[in-house]
Every structure is written in C-alpha cells, then in structure tokens.
Amino acid sequence: xxxxxxxxxxxxxxxxxxxxxxxxxxxxxxxxxxxxxxxxxxxxxxxxxxxxxxxxxxxxxxxxxxxxxxxxxxxxxxxxxxxxxxxxxxxxxxxxxxxxxxxxxxxxxxxxxxxxxxxxxxxxxxxxxxxxxxxxxxxxxxxxxxxxxxxxxxxxxxxxxxxxxxxxxxxxxxxxxxxxxxxxxxxxxxxxxxxxxxxxxxxxxxxxxxxxxxxxxxxxxxxxxxxxxxxxxxxxxxxxxxxxxxxxxxxxxxxxxxxxxxxxxxxxxxxxxxxxxxxxxxxxxxxxxxxxxxxxxxxxxxxxxxxxxxxxxxxxxxxxxxxxxxxxxxxxxxxxxxxxxxxxxxxxxxxxxxxxxxxxxxxxxxxxxxxxxxxxxxxxxxxxxxxxxxxxxxxxxxxxxxxxxxxxxxxxxxxxxxxxxxxxxxxxxxxxxxxxxxxxxxxxxxxxxxxxxxxxxxxxxxxxxxx
Numbered sequence: 001x002x003x004x005x006x007x008x009x010x011x012x013x014x015x016x017x018x019x020x021x022x023x024x025x026x027x028x029x030x031x032x033x034x035x036x037x038x039x040x041x042x043x044x045x046x047x048x049x050x051x052x053x054x055x056x057x058x059x060x061x062x063x064x065x066x067x068x069x070x071x072x073x074x075x076x077x078x079x080x081x082x083x084x085x086x087x088x089x090x091x092x093x094x095x096x097x098x099x100x101x102x103x104x105x106x107x108x109x110x111x112x113x114x115x116x117x118x119x120x121x122x123x124x125x126x127x128x129x130x131x132x133x134x135x136x137x138x139x140x141x142x143x144x145x146x147x148x149x150x151x152x153x154x155x156x157x158x159x160x161x162x163x164x165x166x167x168x169x170x171x172x173x174x175x176x177x178x179x180x181x182x183x184x185x186x187x188x189x190x191x192x193x194x195x196x197x198x199x200x201x202x203x204x205x206x207x208x209x210x211x212x213x214x215x216x217x218x219x220x221x222x223x224x225x226x227x228x229x230x231x232x233x234x235x236x237x238x239x240x241x242x243x244x245x246x247x248x249x250x251x252x253x254x255x256x257x258x259x260x261x262x263x264x265x266x267x268x269x270x271x272x273x274x275x276x277x278x279x280x281x282x283x284x285x286x287x288x289x290x291x292x293x294x295x296x297x298x299x300x301x302x303x304x305x306x307x308x309x310x311x312x313x314x315x316x317x318x319x320x321x322x323x324x325x326x327x328x329x330x331x332x333x334x335x336x337x338x339x340x341x342x343x344x345x346x347x348x349x350x351x352x353x354x355x356x357x358x359x360x361x362x363x364x365x366x367x368x369x370x371x372x373x374x375x376x377x378x379x380x381x382x383x384x385x386x387x388x389x390x391x392x393x394x395x396x397x398x399x400x401x402x403x404x405x406x407x408x409x410x411x412x413x414x415x416x417x418x419x420x421x422x423x424x425x426x427x428x429x430x431x432x433x434x435x436x437x438x439x440x441x442x443x444x445x446x447x448x449x450x451x452x453x454x455x456x457x458x459x460x461x462x463x464x465x466x467x
Contacts, residue, residue: 049225
C-alpha cells in the first residue's frame, strides 16, 4: 500500500522522477542518509530574505536554493536551471524553498540529515507558546553563524535604498509584545478568509514572516532584509510607498496600521489585534467659525445660529498626533538658528479638553478641542514636524523632552474615564527620530530591551506602554 505520496509537478515534467525516488527503496534511501556533498554547503552565503524567484527565469514556481552559492533556480529535472547549474558548477545540494526538502543534483535524490535542520529553521522559523512566553524574561545574547552577537528582536533591518522610513515603523511594531506574539504564531491568522483576488492579506503573511525572522534566535547573520515585506507594501499601497523613494514615517504608519487591520478582517465594528493593542477613543468638540473677512455684525449674527454652535462627537484613534509650537526665525549671537525645546506635557495639553485650536479647510474654519475617553494598552504619539505646501516641505526642529517611564495621562481623560481607567501611566518602548533635511534626511530608531522593563515591573511598577 502506498499512502500519502504528494507529487510535485516540476516545470520540466520531473513528476515521474519524484515518484521513482519516493517508491523505489534501497539504493535511494542509502544515498539519502549518506550524501557525500554535505560538507560543501556554505552557510555564510545563504540569504532567504529575498523574493523566492529563479535567478534565470524569474519564475516563482518550484524554486530551489543552491546551498553552495546561495542562488535560486527553478526545477530539478534534466532540463531545469537547477540541474544545469549543478552539472556546470559541481554544486550538488539544493533546498526546495516551498517544501523545505533537500535534494542532491544531478543524481536527484532527497537528502535526509538532521544536520540541515538549522538551514530550514532560518528559512522558516517557528515559535512555540512556551518560547514566546519567555521572550521578555531572558536577556540572552545569541551568536550568529557569522560570529556576531545579537539580541533577538533588536537586529538591524537593511536599508535597501530609501526605505528607512518604513524600517523604523516595522522595527517599532515588532517590539510591541502582544502584536509580536500574535504574529510569531502563524496559526493566529492562517485561517482568516479574504475575498477572491484580494491581495491585502499578503501584508499579513509578509509581516508575520518578518517578525519571525527578527526574533529568530538562530540567525546566520545579525541583520534582516525586509525585501519581501516591502515588495508587499509597494504592491498593496499601489506604489504610494516605495523602496527607492524616501517617504514619511507617519504617513506609512497610518496606512500600514489601517491596511493590516482590514487585511485581518477588522472593520469599524469588528476588532483585530491592531485595535485591541492600539485603539483608544476621544471626544471632539467642534465649533464652526464665520469667515474672517465678514463684517463684525454679520459674524455675530452667524454665531447665534445652530450651525455655529459647538458640537460633540466620539471618535476612535490608533495614534495621537501632537502639534509643535511654531519654531522661531530669529538667530542667536553666533548667527545660528535657535532650536527651541518643549516638554512633552506641553504639547499633550491639546487633549486636556480646554485648549482650543483653529483648523482650516478649503472652504470653512473650525475651532476644536479634544479630550480622551479611553486609553489603549499601547499608545503611539506622532509628533507633527513636517509642514507641506505647494512649493516645499518645511521641518520644525523643536526638541521634545520626554520621560522614559511613568508618563501619566490621567489628567487628559474625562471625569468618567478617570474613574474607569485603572492604569494611566506609560513606559517608552520605541522612539523614532528623523535626522537631516525634510527631503534628504533619514530615520533611525531607539528600541527598549524588554528585559529592563521586566526588572522594573518586578520592583512594583505596573504601567501601560507607549510606542
């Protein structure tokens, strides 16, 4: 009886070859467990972060990685690119990037050897619940195959060309424990159903893969390339965000959070892991203003109408936008522009329910004030530094001074929320910084090593966490 033989149809019709290897026993089995070419494998050149395409045909169907030179080739039949490569360069060990099975070419038999397990783990890391539960309890340094030491989760993301604006956001999100834990286990989102032809779920798959690579304790190198993740971003954003063109990290964060929420089946009424982790709520008090060029008497008459009375609405948020005071234009005695500094709590006053600010649209002006009604477990602040107009982008260089721990937001809650919200303090998880000019600068990120936060909690502190 032959049971459970799954055939692989190769582009060169090596299905029959596969059946022969599977069914014919004896000689094939002995070679499978005693392959003489395993010592030719060069782990230092293996890089599975890039798109799984044949380097010759550019096809993504039935792709194999040569474990001697690291290149990708299609098929393994006698006319395939992998077969020809094996004969031409005497490279004999290949890995099927989909099935995770090893083969010796041109002899075309499957290799079975436990010493290769580290390679499949780098290609597709997996995490048990027990492993995930202990991630923030141990601050152990790991040594990569290239000899460098690293902390899982705190590794570099390659800047392919001009994608640092996306890298810092992905890096920050990967260090939010509940979000990280959700994506480390593929089972959490594997069964989510999307409409036929929907490409947005690709974001979920690629983000999960990137998360597992960032937290892999058995990496061959201490950095990760987000190439496949960013290709999904380019595709799903319809080229709004690109690898070759610098973007705005706040714009990318806003799009990515909402796109990921939708791809996970979330709606305005249906929650996802994104809303469970980041969503809070606020009250918005809005009052329409008469046009400033109108006569005073006409303004007074309009202010008596219902249309110009203050109205209250409820709204949810995934992050809070903080406004900086206008930067001064005068210079100091050394003819250098003075860079002002402002405490975080000064710009947080926007949400105290009393401070009003005018917001202008193309046709109308409004006076608005805000007050928080619910705090999320993890809070994201976006400090608005860039001002865009029809001619150029201007950057506000104001320095914001903020505490790293115990940022208390109780005073920005409504009276009712102050009673219901038990924990209102936050500790910093990540901080994204923009250096240089608006259009020529770059982004970098500071990330908290969670073992330090764990030690603080052991000392009695219990806080929310901000990102």
